Amino acid sequence: MNFQHTEDRRMLADTLNRFVTEQYAFETRDRIAGSPEGYSTDLWNRFAELGIIGALFDESDGGFGGGGFDIAVVFESLGRGLVVEPFLDTLIVGQAIARGGNAMQKAALGELIDGSRIVALAHGEPDGHYELSRVTTRAQRVGDAWRLDGAKAVVQHGENASVFLVSARTAGADDAEAGITLFLVPRDAAGVSVRGYRKIDGGRAAEVTFDNVMLADDALLGAVGEGFATLEYAISCGVLALCSEAVGAMDVAKDYTLEYLRTRKQFGVPIGSFQALQHRMADLLLEIEQARSAVINAAAALGAERTVRERAVSAAKYSIGRIGTMVAEECIQLHGGIGMTWELPMAHYAKRLVMIDHQLGDEDHHLERFIALGRG
Structure with missing residues (x-):
């Protein structure tokens, strides 16, 4: 199987990553996240204008994506910026409407895609x-x-x-x-x-x-x-999105930590030169790649028959729950006391990784579900 993204997906990822980097700096995100609305209407509309919401839906529903890897690409980029706009529920509700709605309900998907309806x-x-x-x-x-x-x-x-x-x-x-x-x-x-x-x-x-x-x-x-089958599929899309978001957040947390290990000095040398910390960081990098592989597997299985799809999605959520918590803990510890300060972005990434585990089923729930689905 070829896991290379298509040219369109690479362009989508580049566009979104650049937008998040330039327009969604940590200070901006922190202000939006703590606002009375909890999101920015202006930025939500700009995301829609860029076609980011449309990438989550099939062409037949007015979008230009909608596949597992389209969802993964979008949410991995959103995870890198800890974006708080209502992408997740737009995806879940929109997929439910696309799958189970009548002609009139499906016609209203355009209002989700253009950002005019929450x-x-x-x-x-x-x-x-x-x-x-x-x-x-x-x-x-x-x-x-x-x-x-x-x-x-x-x-x-x-x-x-x-x-x-x-x-x-x-x-x-x-x-x-x-x-x-x-x-x-x-x-x-x-x-x-x-x-x-x-x-x-x-x-x-x-x-x-x-x-x-x-x-x-x-x-x-x-x-x-x-309604159960429609709900199950739509939430599976949401679980894949959360897992992809977590991978994006892990990458940024890893980068912050590597930079800190290279610059923080003790006994006159960077602490990243200490072998014990190198081993911990190497283990962390391997776990993040394992999480990425689980997300790729879930994205590839989203269009498969029910049992294959649901087992892949639950396997990914279990992996993300375990690895996300590990990444949060290790990155905080490798930063030392400064890692706990609210002013440092690292603390916010760690908190988001832990909370993703509790959305749409935690690690324990999805492990049990994976086993139960395997029994038929």
Whole structure:
């Protein structure tokens, strides 16, 4: 298999890396991440103008990419700059619409691609424990409408979204794959409540509750009770994106650490000349390449049949969880006390790597899932 990127992907990566380097310096990112909005509308629109959002979607949906390696290229570059704009949920919700939506819903993908509409995935619940099929939010048929009741946790950019993709149970047990239905719920619908908060690694999220929210049939995404497959695929795209983002962040953390080892002196010589630190750094470089290989494997498998795809994605997320935590710890330790200071970018990269492990399933969850999928 040829793992070399196409010329188009190389150009995309070069363009995005250059934009992030020139327009998304750490000071800019830090200011945006701590702002009341949690992202920059201006930069989001500029990303859209560059075609970065469009690269996440297939040509048939109005984009010019959409494959596993397109997603990986974009998010690896975003990870290098710790970009906080709502790329992840745009990808997940957009892929769900592309896969399960009707003609009218798919036509609205253009508003995601041009950056004019912010969307958010409202799937995780306070007691969900990362289990994709664990859905207790309920949707009941009431006359010719649906009544939605429940609560969703850690909804990324929930305060800014105009539409939520909500998973709700219309039949079956709380942890059954069958009986999950997807709805596109307007943020301003009666009965929708949003409580926002700042995330520990920058940006904002929200707790969203649905209290007697009445929805028409045009809010349905796909068939009633058959939303799990669409949700699973869309979240697999999101997991691949997170893993790719982590690889980009690891590369920058590694570069910062190497530079520090070359310049920090002790006993009159750079500390990077000490053999013990060289061994630790060599081990770190090998682990990062292992993480990169896992992401390549997941990107290649995104278009494969379900079991192959899901095992590759879970294997990558497990690897990223383990290696990302190791990179964060080692880079902080090799920097010494200065590595913990908030003013140093290194601390922010370490924090983001640790938090990526907890998004869309942590290391332990994906290891168990990988084993379970192998049993058939």
